[in-house]
Amino acid sequence: MFLINCPFCGERDQSEFSSGGEAHIVRPKQPTELSDDEWAEYLFMRKNIKGIQFERWNHVHGCRKWFNVVRDTSNDKILSVYKMGEKPPVNYK
Amino acid sequence: MPNYRIHKTEYIDETKRVSFKYDGKTYFGYEGDTLASALLANGIHLVGRSFKYHRPRGIVSCGAEEPNAICQIGSKKDLTEPNVRATELELYEGLEASSQNCWPNVKFDIGGINNLISPLIPAGFYYKTFMWPKSFWKKVYEPLIRLSAGLGKSPTEPDPDIYDHKYVHYDVLVIGGGVSGIIAAKMAAKNNFKTLLVDDKKILGGSTIYQNNESIKIDDKLSSEWLKNEIQEIKKLSNLTIKTRTSIAAYHGYNFLLAKENLTDHLPEEKKKNKIRQRLWKIRAKKVVIATGSIERPLVFNNNDRPGILLSNSINKYLDYYGVTCGENIILFTNNDSAYETSISLHKKGIKNIIIDLRKSASSELIKQAESLGIKIYLNHVVTNTFGYRKINSLEIMKLSEDGNTTIGDKIKLSCDCLGMSGGWTPMVHMHTQSGGKLDFRDEDQVFLPKENSEDQISVGSCNGDFDLENIIDKTVNKINKFLDIDNQDYQDTNIICSKENDKRNIWLLPNKIPLGKTKCFVDFQNDSTAKDIKLALKEGFRSIEHVKRYTTTGMATDQGKLSNMHALGIIADTAGVKMGTLGTTTFRPPFTPLTFGTLVGRNVGKFFEVVRKTSMHEWHVKNNAEFENVGQWKRPWYYPKNRENMHDAVQRESKAARDSAGILDASTLGKIDIQGSDASEFLNRVYTNAWSKLAIGKCRYGLMLNEDGMVYDDGVTTRISENHYLMTTTTGGAANVLSKLEDYLQTEWPELDVYLTSVTDHYSTASICGPNSKKILNKLFPNLDLSDENFPHMSFKEDKLENINCRIMRISFTGEQSYEINIESKYGHSLWKMCIEAGKEFNLTPYGTETMHLLRAEKGFIIVGQDTDGTMTPSDLQMDWIVSKKKFDFIGKRSLYRSDTVREDRKQLVGLLTDDPKEILEEGAQIVLDVKSKPIDMLGHVTSSYFSPNLNKSIALAVVRSGKTMKGQKLIIPMENKNINVTVSDTIFLDKENKRLNA
């Protein structure tokens, strides 16, 4: 059970949050311009990394805010937390 | 009756005699006993039958690792409990226990026949034997296995006990109250860490608390005396909480641990009443110190499972802690020094004993002490067989060859009534691995040890592989100082004297002249698997430890192989000729010992099992005989039976009344989301498939919401209340998810939009009145409101007051009838409802539930998201192309609507079905085919909604059918178990295609 440091509320139990999968997948501005393959890339393809992963979390039973998390999926350690719209920390790649 | 209680100890209160029943017979013990120690005091070793061969089995250990002494406690239907280890169960007045794994009784049982036919029960016997014929499974194999396996009986009635949950936060959690745990807890608490110390036993002190060997001393005192003093000291520390009878069940990530505290299990029956039985502690600790100790290993030799064969150290504990000797003529069989402590202790109490030692020579202080006492020691010898059916009565030993691979010389037969075995010690690394920690293998004594300690977790004491007292104390002090970044000096001058062991001789499977196939060398006592089984598994090609474990079931019983895993690994490594450390271990999973369901569930039973949401009108529904349906957490009226009507009759009556005159539905549970902001219209444009910019203020519109994959996600009517203010409704079940999804898009994809979302589902109560007389009822309620079709047409919205209370009235319809939804602040919901009922009396206004609502909308072919859709239906599949805007640049899911897969002509599409026999009602979920003769039958789709319509006087159904759009008039077949039903594909709208009733 993680402890997640919501950038708006502080450290809370994982049960207050819901996970939203991989972060930094931007919805195409002009979906109609895309081929089936390009759209499928956006819609379905995820990295599913073992190691350092950038992902989205929602403080669904708290402030309802979405934010980003850097998590090492091999040991579940959360390395960094940052708000939506902020640039991902560069020291993890 | 024999009495094996041979001396007094401070842990047994001989003034408090306790009577208990075991297998129906009454015995006596004392306060302080466990069931196991009390049985042993009465001379009882035989406590069960083994799982597969039904061999007699006795008490082996004195703790959580016990594989044999598994009991069923109590005989009441609601309070009986299986799988309780007698070695952990504290004795109390009135305890009733029975041995679990033996039918019809422990002394004679039918399953014993398995022992004689055991060559037929090899490794993997379940997989091999019970495979076929298939027809045998239900009638022969399964009842047989269930009867003879005897894994205990579950209670058949609800548990009347009270359980509790508690969340706690600590700076430091120390697991285990042995010598290292006590030192760690003291150091932490004295340095201002808020500390919790838990131990599964009744008192602190671990195995040191009954240690009384003169060669092991701390500050010139017996180690036990020194430790008692330490315990007195830590009890005074104000920021240390000590929880005994509390065991850690699970160690999750981020130092989140679950502990089970036993509060009443040790109390006499009458004192248990109305008290919390067990409490589940949910612990968050900044730092965790694991001090869980180690358990002694058995040895694997022929017939090593007879009653009277115990772990050597357990014999010691029964003697020095409980005052009970396990025999009068004891043999100790060892490969290390610890059995010598037992031997000396027995000798001092006048119990005759001899030692068989695998080692060629040994020379520690302890051994010298034993020699000087004149204890007979056979060095370089091995036990090759044991004898005695219900209890061991003798054994054979032989000399070991130089390399230890075989036996030499003559057999020596020795008589005994008890055998203690010690194969060394296994550190309890369960907590470390549960937390995600890795292990290292130490070759000298063949143990797995915690590989690394992190900044928030550390292992100390014998669970970290430090076995002698000097090592334990010194290393614990150093490690804790570092771990907590403190400089504690309490143990700076502690002077420790202890015997140092310097030789070990580890042989996983002891040699024997008898071929392995003819021996019974047990590895896992509880699941009855032998060394032979493991070797057979290897011969059959299994290599991975996880596979061997499952194939032989080694380590898979309720003890999770606490005694057997290491030997299984060792034998695999030896046989396969690989180094043991390279094999890895099996995964230790929570819980460490079995947990009761009661503990896990806590107080969330009965009416607290789940949150229940009720509308403001709920009491009225109850009073008026409603049957309820669960929709998400909501309780919704399902139908209102009158005069003992069944469901069908009630629904037919309600449906007819709604169309003939008027019906009323509690629609309060529909999700309601208040949407405000200057970009609200644009936002709706992006989340719904249709266009919203041109919706006039005061008008309503139906919307369909898709997922980005183009599949229908939710639907509902949204009303424009003012320029920048909308009220969206969602399905009852989808409300929370829709809000979440909309927030997601707003916050992450379109942060530039000025839009604010608020869930107002609970703020409003909604009464929906429909039917040809609905307008007249509305007129009675709102006499000043102009209800004319010109002023208040279908799909529009008005505000008015009902006795000074604001109401929002939408003229929208889910039934196809003229229909009004009156929304009022929730606290007035009940009054609103009663006023509607009163006003509707003269028009036979009939309350109807969800079933009638479903029927009425099906007559009109309106979909229910989640019933007629399942996450694979596009608007086009639902024949709802009309709601998808062609002009809009983008909306959620738009691009997916022309992916190659979504434009396929042969997708499953929504159609209507009419049965050839209008009285025949289809089953929802029934499969639809074109031709029953072709094999395999091609499934075209299934029925999603089906009703008998009283208004059309025939059966109607909605279904999804492959290429259904093009099939109107097509004859199809619905094959049922005992007949084929003929149907014809029809339009989805069965009633009033022209929508005349909306304005009737």
Ligand SMILES: [Zn+2]
């Ligand atoms: Zn928050």
